[in-house]
Amino acid sequence: MAEVSLSKVTKEFGAVSVIKGIDLQIADGEFCVFVGPSGCGKSTLLRMVAGLEEISSGALRIGGRDMTQVGPSDRGVAMVFQSYALYPHMTVAENIGFGLRMTGHDKAEIAKRTSAAAKMLQLDHLLDRKPGQLSGGQRQRVAIGRAIVRNPDVFLFDEPLSNLDAALRVQMRGEISRLHQDLGATMIYVTHDQVEAMTMADKIVVLSAGHIEQVGSPLELYHRPRNLFVAGFIGSPKMNFLTVEARPAPGGAEVTLPGGAVVTLAGQIAVAGQMTLGLRPEHASATGVGDAVLEGTVKLAEHLGSETLFFVALSDGSEIAVKADGLASERPGDRMRVGVPARACHLFDAAGQALINGDLTR
Amino acid sequence: MSDTARSAGFWKRNQLKIAPWAFLAPGAIMFLLYVLIPIVQSVWISFHDWDGLGDKVWIGLGNYVELLDDDTFYVALKNNLIWLALYLLAIPMGLATALFLNQTVWGIRLYKSLFFFPFVISQVVVGLMFTWFYAPDFGLFSQLIKWLTGTEIAVLADERFVTLGIIVAGLWPQTAYCMILYLTGLNNLNPEQIEAARMDNARGWRLLWHVILPQLAPATFIAMVVTVIGALRSFDLVSIMTAGGPYGSSQVLSYFMYEQALSEYGYRMGYGAAIAVVLFLIMMVFITLFIVRMIAQERNR
Numbered sequence: 122m123a124e125v126s127l128s129k130v131t132k133e134f135g136a137v138s139v140i141k142g143i144d145l146q147i148a149d150g151e152f153c154v155f156v157g158p159s160g161c162g163k164s165t166l167l168r169m170v171a172g173l174e175e176i177s178s179g180a181l182r183i184g185g186r187d188m189t190q191v192g193p194s195d196r197g198v199a200m201v202f203q204s205y206a207l208y209p210h211m212t213v214a215e216n217i218g219f220g221l222r223m224t225g226h227d228k229a230e231i232a233k234r235t236s237a238a239a240k241m242l243q244l245d246h247l248l249d250r251k252p253g254q255l256s257g258g259q260r261q262r263v264a265i266g267r268a269i270v271r272n273p274d275v276f277l278f279d280e281p282l283s284n285l286d287a288a289l290r291v292q293m294r295g296e297i298s299r300l301h302q303d304l305g306a307t308m309i310y311v312t313h314d315q316v317e318a319m320t321m322a323d324k325i326v327v328l329s330a331g332h333i334e335q336v337g338s339p340l341e342l343y344h345r346p347r348n349l350f351v352a353g354f355i356g357s358p359k360m361n362f363l364t365v366e367a368r369p370a371p372g373g374a375e376v377t378l379p380g381g382a383v384v385t386l387a388g389q390i391a392v393a394g395q396m397t398l399g400l401r402p403e404h405a406s407a408t409g410v411g412d413a414v415l416e417g418t419v420k421l422a423e424h425l426g427s428e429t430l431f432f433v434a435l436s437d438g439s440e441i442a443v444k445a446d447g448l449a450s451e452r453p454g455d456r457m458r459v460g461v462p463a464r465a466c467h468l469f470d471a472a473g474q475a476l477i478n479g480d481l482t483r
Numbered sequence: 484m485s486d487t488a489r490s491a492g493f494w495k496r497n498q499l500k501i502a503p504w505a506f507l508a509p510g511a512i513m514f515l516l517y518v519l520i521p522i523v524q525s526v527w528i529s530f531h532d533w534d535g536l537g538d539k540v541w542i543g544l545g546n547y548v549e550l551l552d553d554d555t556f557y558v559a560l561k562n563n564l565i566w567l568a569l570y571l572l573a574i575p576m577g578l579a580t581a582l583f584l585n586q587t588v589w590g591i592r593l594y595k596s597l598f599f600f601p602f603v604i605s606q607v608v609v610g611l612m613f614t615w616f617y618a619p620d621f622g623l624f625s626q627l628i629k630w631l632t633g634t635e636i637a638v639l640a641d642e643r644f645v646t647l648g649i650i651v652a653g654l655w656p657q658t659a660y661c662m663i664l665y666l667t668g669l670n671n672l673n674p675e676q677i678e679a680a681r682m683d684n685a686r687g688w689r690l691l692w693h694v695i696l697p698q699l700a701p702a703t704f705i706a707m708v709v710t711v712i713g714a715l716r717s718f719d720l721v722s723i724m725t726a727g728g729p730y731g732s733s734q735v736l737s738y739f740m741y742e743q744a745l746s747e748y749g750y751r752m753g754y755g756a757a758i759a760v761v762l763f764l765i766m767m768v769f770i771t772l773f774i775v776r777m778i779a780q781e782r783n784r
Contacts, residue, residue, distance in 0.1 A: 192681075193681050195684075207676075209698070210698065219680075223689060267683075
């Protein structure tokens with residue numbers, strides 16, 4: 122069993138507070154992704170779990186044991202670094218076996234476990250090569266092999282795919298997911314790429330400026346973002362935000378859209394005022410189907426074949442993105458009637474907290 | 484008109500072939516003029532009896548035969564070997580200093596500069612400082628020895644210790660040089676690699692030996708080259724501190740050559756050239772080793 126639990130964990134560099142009190146439970150065998158913009162502290166948090174950064178205050182427990190003060194090699198964790206950090210003077214086999222050598226395993230055992238890990242990652246034919254003679258994807262696999270061979274309870278990945286090209290990234294994403302299924306180990310994965318987070322995670326932790334914005338499964342975060350930050354961060358293309366006037370009404374919240382159209386959302390709000398309406402591009406309709414209609418002019422059309430992305434300027438000057446069918450024929454300059462379905466709309470108060478979530482799974 | 488067109492055409496056509504040679508030319512000419520030709524001349528002179536002014540008299544291998552019978556030559560050769568062996572201590576000492584200074588504390592730049600200082604000042608100054616340091620009566624070292632043992636040792640006047648004394652003086656700037664080489668190497672280490680090693684349970688000496696030192700190999704190689712060559716051409720310190728004395732016991736080949744060919748002891752150009760040729764051959768052994776290794780490394784890349 123290797124669940125990871127953080128309680129009131131903080132990190133200060135001198136007077137600068139980088140991690141501001143994190144409480145988090147990661148279950149045994151879970152694939153947990155830390156995601157957030159650069160500088161949000163996600164890598165620092167991972168390095169604190171690894172033991173590479175000291176924990177300023179709070180407690181870290183791995184598998185029920187207090188690891189706050191334990192050295193990195195004794196925590197039962199292995200880490201895959203962004204730069205892979207392979208030892209350039211050692212062969213692939215020596216790289217993979219180095220950790221076992223340092224912990225005093227005998228040669229036969231090291232050879233056995235190295236070749237098992239190499240087979241798992243399809244590196245068998247490369248064992249005598251040096252890292253300099255490998256491609257990016259192969260180096261990435263060696264770095265993972267170096268982690269696997271130590272048989273850790275918890276795997277830590279620090280933006281492991283950011284140095285690969287797009288095609289390879291998709292492939293390695295699949296391989297890491299498969300690895301997680303095969304090993305059943307707890308994995309913590311740091312990325313700034315929300316697509317990686319959505320595709321791989323059991324649990325996503327959205328971080329911003331050193332604190333947790335929201336924790337949840339990918340679909341939970343997609344359908345029920347707790348605030349504007351999470352709503353804007355999860356999903357691609359980004360959620361549209363419109364400044365609106367909202368007031369309580371019988372049977373829900375009455376919202377006046379830019380241009381004067383009114384839509385009624387199911388759900389209760391306490392007071393009236395200026396608020397933010399969130400609508401994902403894939404839920405807006407380019408053909409005017411919906412509970413209300415926004416009039417606008419197409420500014421830009423991106424034809425992707427499978428779909429078309431329109432950027433539409435509204436009467437008040439704001440712009441919204443609309444995802445439409447791949448065969449949609451509107452061109453820049455054309456008028457467009459954008460349909461707004463009430464059940465897909467999110468409403469956020471002036472402080473950015475979600476009042477109503479347009480949860481389509483309801 | 485047609486002539487200029489043709490010449491421009493020639494330049495255009497052969498530009499890629501000519502340009503590298505044009506860039507090489509200044510260096511190549513200097514090297515030829517001041518290195519290669521003098522080497523050939525030295526070898527030529529070494530077969531003659533010549534006072535530098537009068538006629539050269541061909542004596543074949545006469546100078547070399549005399550050299551083989553010269554006790555001072557063997558003293559100088561032996562001292563050069565001692566220099567070579569002990570001078571190499573500058574490499575581990577430089578590494579240790581670099582590791583010590585490779586930290587971030589307040590004012591570390593100042594400490595680094597201070598440690599590098601002995602390499603910046605002239606060898607003559609280093610020699611003078613150590614001469615005073617060793618001086619009987621008022622030298623700090625002599626006082627220390629006297630306080631420890633009760634007897635005084637005049638290092639530079641004692642045949643047993645004089646070469647060691649000069650080498651210690653030479654190690655001071657050489658260590659600083661090696662330190663700078665290693666500091667540069669340490670700067671280029673990938674910090675993630677050190678962290679990976681920490682996670683792999685490599686600490687202290689094992690981290691140094693298995694992960695850091697292999698990555699410092701290029702620095703070690705350069706340190707080795709400059710130290711070996713520095714040891715073989717040691718001249719300044721010997722000249723300043725003892726002039727080869729007492730009784731020629733701190734002679735090295737380069738100073739012996741100078742003494743025979745160019746000093747007040749006489750102007751035996753032929754004999755001096757023969758010593759120079761011997762020194763050159765010894766150096767060539769090491770230089771060849773270095774070059775072979777460098778070529779092998781480049782092929783591996």
